[in-house]
Amino acid sequence: MRVIGGTVKRKKLIMPKGKEFRLTTDKVKEAIFSAIQFEINEKTFLDLFAGSGQMGIEALSRGASSAIFIDNSQTAIKVIRSNLSIVGFIEQSKIIFNDAFPFLNNICENFDIAFLDPPFHSGIINKILPIIAQKINHNGIIICETSVKEALPEKYDNFLKMKSYHYGKIAVNIYRQQY
Numbered sequence: 001m002r003v004i005g006g007t008v009k010r011k012k013l014i015m016p017k018g019k020e021f022r023l024t025t026d027k028v029k030e031a032i033f034s035a036i037q038f039e040i041n042e043k044t045f046l047d048l049f050a051g052s053g054q055m056g057i058e059a060l061s062r063g064a065s066s067a068i069f070i071d072n073s074q075t076a077i078k079v080i081r082s083n084l085s086i087v088g089f090i091e092q093s094k095i096i097f098n099d100a101f102p103f104l105n106n107i108c109e110n111f112d113i114a115f116l117d118p119p120f121h122s123g124i125i126n127k128i129l130p131i132i133a134q135k136i137n138h139n140g141i142i143i144c145e146t147s148v149k150e151a152l153p154e155k156y157d158n159f160l161k162m163k164s165y166h167y168g169k170i171a172v173n174i175y176r177q178q179y
Helices: 026-035 054-061 074-087 100-106 124-133
Strands: 044-048 066-071 093-097 111-116 136-147 159-167 170-177
Touching: 026 054, 026 136, 026 159, 026 170, 044 054, 044 100, 054 066, 054 074, 054 111, 066 074, 074 093, 100 124, 111 124, 124 136
Parallel strands: 044 066, 044 111, 066 093, 111 136
Antiparallel strands: 136 170, 159 170
């Protein structure tokens, strides 16, 4: 696993060990960042269900001003810390050990871009969309990585699904705020 673009392109990252961790492939990562490439500079990025932290790190490498990494696994938190140290992005980052729901229900801060990659087939994505929609800044973006078998709404609150990509068993849906 590596950073594929930006200031720390080609830096190798480590992956948490365990069956509960799933790697976002380079192909999927490239599609996501190509879709938002002109909107990431100086933005705040939320990496929810962060795992290795690779998506938030990719965002920082490509110009995001800060990233928050949330995961409920101590193994993931240790790996995220190690990866941020490898790429030198500790200062621009917050790492929080917590479940997604309590974190979102208690934080006052909003984000410009949120990346959601919960465990597949858990039903979490449709439950978390209403909460995350309230935590996104004006003109914000929500990116959801799910199984292709998980149906997501075309519209949620003031967010409209603008792009949907399928890569084998993986679906990526990008929601943009509409006014």
